[in-house]
Amino acid sequence: MPFIPHTANDVQQMLAEIDSPSIESLFDEIPKNLRKELSTKIPEGLSELAVVKLMREYAEQDVSSLCFIGAGAYEHYIPAAVWDIVGRGEYMTAYTPYQAEASQGTLQLLYEYQTMMASLTGMDVSNASMYDGASALAEAVLMAVRANRQTKSRRILVPKTLHPYYREVISTIVTPQQIELVDLPYSFTEGNTPLESLNALGDTDIAALIIPQPNFFGILEEVDQLTDWAHRKGALVIAVVNPLALALFKEPGKWGETGADIVCGEAQPLGVPLASGGPYVGFMCCKEAYVRQMPGRIVGKTVDLDGKPGFALTLQAREQHIRRSKATSNICTNQGLLVTAVTIYLSLMGAEGLRQVAINCHENTRKLFNKITKIPGILPVFNRPYFHEILVRTEKKAADILLALSRLGIEGGYATSVHYPELGECLLICATETKSERDLEVFCEAVKRCYISENSCASV
Amino acid sequence: MTILDLENKTIFEYSQQGRNAGAQLLGTLGDSSDLPAALLRSSKPLLPETSELDVVRHYTRLSQKNFSIDTHFYPLGSCTMKYNPRAAHRIASMPGFLQRHPLAQEIHSQGFLACLYDFQEILIEVTGMAGVSLTPMAGAQGEFAGVAMIRAYHLARGDHERDEILVPDAAHGTNPASAVMCGFKVREIPTKADGDMDFEELKKAVGPKTAGIMLTNPSTLGVFERHIEDIAQLVHQAGGLLYYDGANLNAILGKVRPGDMGFDIMHINLHKTFATPHGGGGPGSGPVAVSKRVEPFLPAPIVGKKGDSYVWLDKDNRPQTIGRLSTFMGNAGILLRAYIYARLLGREGLKRVAEYATLNANYLMIRLKKAGFTLAFPARRASHEFILTLSKEEKQFGVTAMDIAKRLLDYGFHAPTTYFPLLIPECLLIEPTETESKQTLDGFACAMIAILKEATTNPDQLKKAPYHQPVRRLDDVKAARELNLVWRDSKQNLKGEETKQ
Numbered sequence: 001m002p003f004i005p006h007t008a009n010d011v012q013q014m015l016a017e018i019d020s021p022s023i024e025s026l027f028d029e030i031p032k033n034l035r036k037e038l039s040t041k042i043p044e045g046l047s048e049l050a051v052v053k054l055m056r057e058y059a060e061q062d063v064s065s066l067c068f069i070g071a072g073a074y075e076h077y078i079p080a081a082v083w084d085i086v087g088r089g090e091y092m093t094a095y096t097p098y099q100a101e102a103s104q105g106t107l108q109l110l111y112e113y114q115t116m117m118a119s120l121t122g123m124d125v126s127n128a129s130m131y132d133g134a135s136a137l138a139e140a141v142l143m144a145v146r147a148n149r150q151t152k153s154r155r156i157l158v159p160k161t162l163h164p165y166y167r168e169v170i171s172t173i174v175t176p177q178q179i180e181l182v183d184l185p186y187s188f189t190e191g192n193t194p195l196e197s198l199n200a201l202g203d204t205d206i207a208a209l210i211i212p213q214p215n216f217f218g219i220l221e222e223v224d225q226l227t228d229w230a231h232r233k234g235a236l237v238i239a240v241v242n243p244l245a246l247a248l249f250k251e252p253g254k255w256g257e258t259g260a261d262i263v264c265g266e267a268q269p270l271g272v273p274l275a276s277g278g279p280y281v282g283f284m285c286c287k288e289a290y291v292r293q294m295p296g297r298i299v300g301k302t303v304d305l306d307g308k309p310g311f312a313l314t315l316q317a318r319e320q321h322i323r324r325s326k327a328t329s330n331i332c333t334n335q336g337l338l339v340t341a342v343t344i345y346l347s348l349m350g351a352e353g354l355r356q357v358a359i360n361c362h363e364n365t366r367k368l369f370n371k372i373t374k375i376p377g378i379l380p381v382f383n384r385p386y387f388h389e390i391l392v393r394t395e396k397k398a399a400d401i402l403l404a405l406s407r408l409g410i411e412g413g414y415a416t417s418v419h420y421p422e423l424g425e426c427l428l429i430c431a432t433e434t435k436s437e438r439d440l441e442v443f444c445e446a447v448k449r450c451y452i453s454e455n456s457c458a459s460v
Numbered sequence: 461m462t463i464l465d466l467e468n469k470t471i472f473e474y475s476q477q478g479r480n481a482g483a484q485l486l487g488t489l490g491d492s493s494d495l496p497a498a499l500l501r502s503s504k505p506l507l508p509e510t511s512e513l514d515v516v517r518h519y520t521r522l523s524q525k526n527f528s529i530d531t532h533f534y535p536l537g538s539c540t541m542k543y544n545p546r547a548a549h550r551i552a553s554m555p556g557f558l559q560r561h562p563l564a565q566e567i568h569s570q571g572f573l574a575c576l577y578d579f580q581e582i583l584i585e586v587t588g589m590a591g592v593s594l595t596p597m598a599g600a601q602g603e604f605a606g607v608a609m610i611r612a613y614h615l616a617r618g619d620h621e622r623d624e625i626l627v628p629d630a631a632h633g634t635n636p637a638s639a640v641m642c643g644f645k646v647r648e649i650p651t652k653a654d655g656d657m658d659f660e661e662l663k664k665a666v667g668p669k670t671a672g673i674m675l676t677n678p679s680t681l682g683v684f685e686r687h688i689e690d691i692a693q694l695v696h697q698a699g700g701l702l703y704y705d706g707a708n709l710n711a712i713l714g715k716v717r718p719g720d721m722g723f724d725i726m727h728i729n730l731h732k733t734f735a736t737p738h739g740g741g742g743p744g745s746g747p748v749a750v751s752k753r754v755e756p757f758l759p760a761p762i763v764g765k766k767g768d769s770y771v772w773l774d775k776d777n778r779p780q781t782i783g784r785l786s787t788f789m790g791n792a793g794i795l796l797r798a799y800i801y802a803r804l805l806g807r808e809g810l811k812r813v814a815e816y817a818t819l820n821a822n823y824l825m826i827r828l829k830k831a832g833f834t835l836a837f838p839a840r841r842a843s844h845e846f847i848l849t850l851s852k853e854e855k856q857f858g859v860t861a862m863d864i865a866k867r868l869l870d871y872g873f874h875a876p877t878t879y880f881p882l883l884i885p886e887c888l889l890i891e892p893t894e895t896e897s898k899q900t901l902d903g904f905a906c907a908m909i910a911i912l913k914e915a916t917t918n919p920d921q922l923k924k925a926p927y928h929q930p931v932r933r934l935d936d937v938k939a940a941r942e943l944n945l946v947w948r949d950s951k952q953n954l955k956g957e958e959t960k961q
Contacts, residue, residue: 003894004812019826030715041585051547060571063559072787089530092544101869104930276562277792279742312939314940353486406568
């Protein structure tokens, strides 16, 4: 019994206390005809050692030596101290801090996190996190529809430059509530959302405009103009940002004349490993006027009976465990443990450390771009400023190139043709601060090798 | 500066201009002069300027202000705070798992996909269902997925009139909230004094507008719904579907399966039944399992097998899916931890979870009853949890469930769940879990008995508990009225100092 401490003697004494003949008799209220034993399809239990051996085999199958994929999940260096502290049982095995007096550690950390995220995004307030970037955006869309008192419209403008998976997730989550998602076209040469495509909408009422910065292609959008256009229309602006990039780029609170209204995104780049896509950590910040429409947990500072400062969950009247069917969202958990990682990461890096990471990501990606587009048959696609990801067009099938590279132990990027067939064969590639000159060299040599070989890439 | 001041400092108050965690600076700074100035940040974000030791010490000290399973008994009803095996965390942190990009090629994915595929199979067997999707990132997202599948199922049949979801009044708050998020109206069904659902009221409510019913069984009242077969028959005959809230699946593992009870759709809280850490509020994980007729609607992606290799099945292969719920593959690392837990326990171990959780709950319930506490359902078996009601103590001594909960903290026990389910006045919902020993339960019972005595001798003292925690009872009203959600310094406003970059 791996984790059950009972001795035979304990069990006997306990059954005697409750006056029952056997453990089995405790299940006598379940109708007998419904009872069913688990079948042998479920394997026998294993020792910890045996499970370690089994899982090591699985884990080792998935090792690659170099990764140039971004597309919403980014490889960054994580200081050793981050997960050493996050792994403490006091953080990892604590429950939601409903009993505030016994949870001041988690609560104060969440308050510090809220402060850091609000400042990074240039917003007044932050919640204590959402599940991930895409689901945070879905909640932001629902929130914008509730919060926008200037219009009854349930129409949201969604640029096609937004991550395709984010577009799928918001569609799954918001369409049951009769919210209309309107795609905004992008420029095939610039890779951004041109203002003209907005003007073409005429007098249509709009609840909110989503602005990704940088967008899925890594391209920087004209955020000031887009923000002002939306506000002139009476629409709210939802910014979807990479929080690491905010060390370098203008915070959404300062976009246009009055700033974005809601800011959300994926905080995975701030101390959370790639880990096959999760657990990650969505964030959401907003202007103070909208705080009561915000979903998720929020921590506030207050005082105790003796007047000593302390922290507690607040504005709980928005939440499902109080408001039930009238709650702002059904969300119950946040990503507390990942918030712990993000907060410690941000504390260690500081503004300067974070800025250095962001600049080095940009620098490495520019070097990669310059190198890779020198390979014959690999061409730039867009001609606009970018952060740390770029799209290149390939004469050969991008999927074949990726397969060939993966056989050399390199994860070479993301093939975009499934989502953007109109762009033809393209690869989205990313080089973060983790890449050295040598890594870039190895990558380009591998691409070249597979590219100039007479045979198709798939046979390399 | 005194020790007390130090204890209350935020990380921002450690800042000294120019200080940093030097080992984390990259040194060489790249060139960003090609970026347009209009898009750049002109003010520094408010992040601490501290040494690495400052950060390590601050967050280590903060951790010490938390209760956790690793440090305290945590009998939090409905939340299943059992031991989270260290092995699961360590193994899921192997480099091959941590460094794998979610969009990696399939040859760098076979290990991860094999684990997920196996885990899908285990969950199918445990639940008695026909298919599983692992993507929902929490129980509440699993509920959303489940209700969205109910909606999709009816619409696919051309049945557009069903706009009601039935929910018992004892249900988790997420149930009605999830139904509303999927565009349904919620109709509440009352509970009878014996803890079972009021079947006569259910009969009146079920009809052509019924899309489905959401049930937890054992219910949130800590008792098994004995008329589940009649309920299933009634709802199915009316054309509705049955949704199983898997919050209490740990109570029936290997004893009875939701699929065999007649449920069509369910979610499983891996952070409860499969012992993944709660992390101070998350991540959770809420896979959904479904019967055959609902299988085509499962959220994407799921993992399939093609010959000897494992493949992702997305909307291209599964055109009727309700769609994607997370950017990539849900809380992937939590799925691995749950899978590891399942492999450690195996078939017999899973069954013992239900057995010993139930034994512990019944034992503690009887001990507290004998000590003079009032049970909410004295004639019933406890499932894996049970409810005390303190209305008598409240009337006699003015001592509430909250007072007792707070006092327990001083005795070194986390409080049980208070004031849930809402229909039981002054209630404590107590779930000991299978990983606690008889000796721990006895210690808890002794503390409860001591507190009950305090209620009779010195109720005023109880009302101001706790006394031995980092803070005393907090002013929630002030927290909500005078919102202070971010740290501010008189010298530095929230948006940071204007600096030239």
